[in-house]
Structures are given as C-alpha cells and as structure tokens.
Amino acid sequence: MSIPAGDGVARSLDPDNWDEFTRTSHNALDLMIDFLRGVAEGPVWRQAPPEVQARFDAPLPHDGQDFSAVIDIFRSSILPYGTGNLHPLFMGWVHGAGTPYGMIAEMLAAGLNANCGGRNHIGIEVERQIARWAAEMFGYPAGASGLFVTGTSMATFLGLLVARDAAVGHEVRRGGLKSDPQLVLYASSEAHGCVPQAADLAGIGSAHLRLVPVAANGGIDVDRLRIAIRSDRDAGHRPFLVVGTAGTVNTGAFDDLDALADVAHAEGLWFHVDGALGALAILSPTFRPRLKGLERSHSIAFDFHKWAHVPYDAGFLLVRDPNLHRATFAHPVPYLARAPRGLGSGGTWPRDLGPDLSRGFRALKAWMTIRTLGADRIGAAIDRCCAVARHLEGLLAASSSFVPAAPVHLNIVCFGLRGRREEALLEPIVMDLQERGIAAPSMTVLDGKPVIRAAIVNHRSEERHMDLFVRELEASRQRLAGTAC
C-alpha cells in the first residue's frame, strides 16, 4: 500500500533517528547478555543505596531524553539491584531463574505487541498450543481449556470461580452469592495463602475454607477431610470445592491427589490442584508418580515462571471442562461480538475464559522456551534441583551447628540451629548472608518455630554451591554468635 508521506511522519512516537535507536538497542542487548553470562560471579543481592533509590523519586518528566541516556540509568541504577533470583545461590522464597531464551522471546512479544484478549491472530493459536501441551502433560482431555494469567494465585482464584458456578449454577453471576446455604471449601493446613485469598476475593470469606490437618508426610489427612465434609453437611452448609496441593510452600510436601480425587468424586465436589511448586515435577520421571491423581482433577493452577524458567509472569489455569470454564467468564457485549470472518472472528477468545480483555502474549515465551529446551531437559533440571536439595540436606545433617527441620520432599530444605537457645540467630544469619551478597535463603515458620528455608528452584544451582553455602552459614553463625556474646 502506498500512501504519500504526510508532514506528520516525524510526530509519531517512533524514533526520530532509527540508526541511533538500532545502535543503542544492540548495545542494550549486549549489556544483558554480558549480565546473564556473568550472573554467577556477582553478588546474589545488594541493597540499592539511597542515592540510587532517589533516582526513582523524581517528578513526572514533561520532556523526554535520549534513549541511550535512559539505558544508562538502567545500567547503573536498576540492573545491579534486582531480586537476585538468577544467581545459583538464590534460594529464597520460590523463584524461577529465567533463561536467555525467555529474554529474547519477551522482546519479540513486546515488539509484536499483540493483545491476546481475543480476535483472530496467531497469538491466540500459540496460547491454545500451550493449553494442549498442558493437557498432554497432566493427562487431561485434549479439549481442556487453558488460560495464561499472572500467577498461580490468580489461577486459583479463577478456578474457584469455575467451581462456584459449577456448584450453584451460572445465575450466581447475576444474582450474587447467597449466605444460605453457606459455600464451604477444603484444603490442608499447609495450603498456600492463595487459597484463603481466593475465598476472600470471591466474597465467600476465608473463614469458610476448612484447613484440614496434615498427616506425618505433610499431605492432607484424608480421613479428617471426610469428617469435615460430613460435619459441614450436617450443619446445613454446602461443600463445593477441595483444593489439593502439589508441593506445599513450606516443605514441598504433596497431598495424596489420588485419594483427594476419590473424595471429591464421591462427594460431588470440584477438585482443584494448586501446582505452583510441584505440578511441573510431572516432567521428571523421578517425581511423576507423586502426582498420581492429578489427571483426575477438574482444574489445575500452576505457572511457567518457576520450574519452567519462563520470565515473570506466566501463570496458567487449566480446566477439564471447557464449557464450564467459558460459561463462568464469557460476557457478551456488542463491542466484542464475533464476526463470521476477519479479525473479529475466531470462536472462544481468551477473554471468554477469564477477566482480562487486555493481555500480553505470555504464550510466546512459554512456547519458545519449551521448543528450544524440550520438555525432557526441563524435567532433568527439576530432578537436579531436588538432588541439590538432598545434597544440602546431607551437609546440614552432618553439620555440628545446623540441623534439618523437616523432611526434604522435593526441593525445599528447612533447617535450624542445633540448640534451642540459638534460634534468635537464624534471621540475623539470613540477613548477613544476603547483605554479604553470598547467598539468599529466606525464613519461614514450622511448627511454631522459625527456620531457614532454602528452595532450590534454579537450574544454575549445583552441589558445589551448597558446599559454599554451608561453609558461609557457619561463618555467619560464628561471627554473629561472637557479637551476641
């Protein structure tokens, strides 16, 4: 198509000088590749000094500035002060480590700038491909429906809504929740905070989530679950949902998903699985058997940004019954009506499967990562994380100062100090390791006692890093115990 150039050409927001933009962009790419190649050599974390923080307390800029100057600020004041989760000695919380492939995929997605809320374009097809891959991985029917969201917390909330509608009918969308009978749901006492949060957001209330105690293996006590359901029915409540956990946040324990599927099916409840930590362990031949029963669930929440190392964020909801999924969220409005052909055509749009009309092209980074690495290599990296965690467990068991505080089910090692008196040293030790830039574990509480928690999620973490970690734990302990004396 040839349109004579108007005088407005220079007024778009595109670069006035494309050659300069091209040079600056290639420099920025080299900066990032150098960063990624050397990420293990730098400190795991450093505190941004006040003068750096002050750069982000400026008034709204009315005028622009050279893109290369903005990149320079990124280089000096942002790049050195990230979360640290790319470093092999980052073990805090549960963070994926990313890959260089994911970085390029995000560049491509942002350049293409597709809105994957709907319409007839390739972004929708790529997202459907990921849903089919997820269905294949988890043993769901091929027609299961899937949707990218931010993370597992959002996916669990949306899963709860599909369960709500399945239980009480889609009229609830118009009429709202009724207090009588009261909807109630179930999960283990070790379930992630996103489960009570989902009940809160949905207006059901987190107090109507029954936190069933766990058995010795860290998984939900299924007999006590059955008793809780009976008790709620006797009280006139309406049980509708049981949430199984594939990998608890504190210790990586698994619920017996097969037993939960039995209970859910017998009781007519929706069975949702929170697989944020452990669902992708299905790619590991070692851990796959732990997930038996997952294939019988009604919905699964998980994410690609942890153990598939896709850049943040890339959560996913998979729902067995695509019709129930669609009926929970589809919302016919004239400005989104489907056309027979053209851009406005295309059957079910992601917009019909969740609340977002504006959605980035998250599927691209997941697709490129899986195509480039292959599912088996991702599974092998998961295996390796768990082996590294067991190595750390062994080092701690052999240590005269530290001691494991819980079984290592998967990739999470919780530990304390031998000698109850020294408990108060744990958090100072963690902060010391972080502030020295050596390692970044985090803290949690097990059985009412503070413990250090090391979650090995990083494909760059190796046994030798754990050797160093335990040596430095001991160094921090001695330093701080000395200070305390």
Place this chain on the structure above:
Amino acid sequence: MSIPAGDGVARSLDPDNWDEFTRTSHNALDLMIDFLRGVAEGPVWRQAPPEVQARFDAPLPHDGQDFSAVIDIFRSSILPYGTGNLHPLFMGWVHGAGTPYGMIAEMLAAGLNANCGGRNHIGIEVERQIARWAAEMFGYPAGASGLFVTGTSMATFLGLLVARDAAVGHEVRRGGLKSDPQLVLYASSEAHGCVPQAADLAGIGSAHLRLVPVAANGGIDVDRLRIAIRSDRDAGHRPFLVVGTAGTVNTGAFDDLDALADVAHAEGLWFHVDGALGALAILSPTFRPRLKGLERSHSIAFDFHKWAHVPYDAGFLLVRDPNLHRATFAHPVPYLARAPRGLGSGGTWPRDLGPDLSRGFRALKAWMTIRTLGADRIGAAIDRCCAVARHLEGLLAASSSFVPAAPVHLNIVCFGLRGRREEALLEPIVMDLQERGIAAPSMTVLDGKPVIRAAIVNHRSEERHMDLFVRELEASRQRLAGTAC
C-alpha cells in the same frame, strides 16, 4: 566469589554456546527493528493460513532444537500474523500501538527477571515511582498507593474490593458477603463490561449494578443516579460504590466526574473511575478539563498499554487511601514475613496491594517509555489521535454513502451507511477491509443498530490514512453492494 566449576556447568538451561546465542539474538533484534520500521507498509492484518496454524497443533516436544530454528518459526509463522495494532490503519477495538522503546524495555525486564510481588529490590522502587507519577498526573495525594495489574478490567475488580471493604469492614475478608443488606453499585448504561464483571467476580452479582441512563452528551444522568440511590436505600439495600467512566467504550463520552464526586461524597459512596479509554487524556491540555472531578475520586483504573503505548499488558490501579488499599489485600503468612534488613525487608510490598505474589516488572516498560518520550509528547500524540478522529468524522459527514452515527467526543468515530436498507452491508465491509489488509475498524451496536467503529489510538495514524480509509470504505461498499444485487 570464586567457586571451582563443577562438572554440572553444562547442565544448566543456559546456552551451551553463548557466541551462537549472541549472534542469533542480534539477528532477532534486527528482525524486529526492520518489522517496526516497515510496519506501515505491510497489510494491517492477514489471516494465518491453515498450514501455519497447524504448526501450533504439535505434540509436546520432548527434545529441544536450535534456538535459531525456533526464531525462524517465529519469523515465518508468527510475526506476519499478529493483531495488526501497530499499523496506522488499525482502528478496531481500542488497542495501543506500542513503541520500539517499550520493546527494548521488555527485553531488559525479562533478562533481569525480577519478581515484583515483593522483597527489597529496585523493581519495587520503580513501581512506586510510577504510582507517584500517576498520583501527580491525576491530582491525588503523593502518598496514594498504586499497583500494576494486567488491565483496567482487573484494576476495576480490585478497586471494587477496596470499596467493598471500606463499606462493610475488613471482616468481610474472613466472614464473606452477607445477602442482607444487599450491596448495590452504580454506573452508566454506557459503562464498560468490566464493571458488571467486577460485581460478578466479587460475588455481589452483576444484577446489583444499577445501569443509570445517559444524558444526551453520553454521560451518566446524575439526577437519575440520585433517584436510583434513594430508591435502593428505601428498599433496604446498601449502596456502596459509583463507577464513573472517563471515555465510554462505544463513543468516548465522559461522565461528569465532578458531579459524580459530589453525589458520592454526599451519599457516602466510594467513587471509582474507569479511565481505560480516557484517563490519560489528562496529559493533553485540550482534554484535561473533561476530567475535572477525577482528582476527587477514591480510586482510578487505567492502563499504560493504550494511550501511553507501553507494550501489553500494563494496567494500573491507583487508590487514594493507601491504608484501605493495603488492608483489603495484605495477608500475613510466615513465608512472606518482613525482615528488619536484607532481601526480606521493605515495608509495603505490591503483594500487599493485590492478589499476585508472582508479578513481572511491568513498571520498567512504563518508566522507560515515559522517561524517553516525556509526558508532554505522549499528551500531544493523544491530541493528535483526536484530531485525526475529527478529520475522519468530517470526511464521513461529507460522504454520500457513509454517515457519522454519534458525536465524536474524543477519538472514537462510529458510523453507518446512509439509507437504512444498507445496514446489513456494514459487517461485510469491515471484514472486506480487514481481509484485503487495508484497514481494521471493528463493529459495535449503538441504540440497537449496528455501526462501524473506528477508535484512533495509534500514534502512527494521520489524516492521510483516514483519506485512504474513506476511499477504501467506498470501494468495499461498491463491490459488496454489487455482489448483493
């Protein structure tokens, strides 16, 4: 830090050959820069042929493949089949057009791969900077709290939850909604579908959203709003929220936000503004007066991916009272406890202001875009979109075939064909223009009648593109009218 390299080095998911990765990545960057430089020259949209779609219906790959081969698939099978919203003749729905700067920003964010759910790192500071800029733009107090989300639909849902808690107390998070008294909310009949959706997701029910008729200017009829509130109070219901619209989805009309603020304050209701389409018009001196009263609202939902042209997705929620915001979402759990120092420190985390624990670094692309372009240039581009829309309106008014169907309040032009009989041609004309790759308007319904809708959101759109558009509309009309005869 020096750790002897283990034999596991090659087993990470990083490239085995960094030099090859570097070459491929620079080629991918050049591919995208060429694409962006030439975006106006290609077709606005093309249908992906079946053999291309079939590439995304493959089984889960167990083995990986060369990254350069994956990039080749992107080049041949994804890049040509996007949404089309970068093209100056894309006018469908309401889509931002992106910028090359945003593409690089996303690459940097994905390489850094920060999880902006929380912790002490620079990503959190940059997000706070955007919240302060948003507060400054919209006339909120400097301490207002802000949060990136996917889009305005999600931001409006979260805003409704803050309003819910402010109305009935935070105990609702545990205890759930009570049916009596029934919560009710208000918006105009032209409000976006995300408003009833928010009531649906929250369990209040979309039927408890009162859709108040609009006045002749397309804005909510404030007298009828007052009557509706009184009537609900008389019926024993509990009004709690009024949602104002800054730019309706169909015609770009504005509610009288100042009058809505008066009503909300007099009635003790939360005043939330859906600013998806029009809030950023505050950057334009021409349109700023339309937003008078916005500064008196309690919360604003808007996004940076439309008129700030930040890549998808980049929605934002701004809340005047940070304590109410935090109290609606903060959820103390031991694995997210705050430490006095180190990575686990840092006061309010984004995780305390919304449901997401895993969140990408959306703030970076917004920050880099605004720093590079400056707020005034973004405002000028908004002005220009509206001027281009008025130019289109003028062309249509002068056309013997087409006729504007609604006043052009902002940047949206709805139009039909002169002569009622020809109404059935509208959708075929839209599809024809899309399929020919010439232009991409969309369809909507006004006053029960189908109309073509052209939303000029693109900084690349100029008057000369509208001249071509109207010529090609006429060509399509003649072709299709001929076929129909």
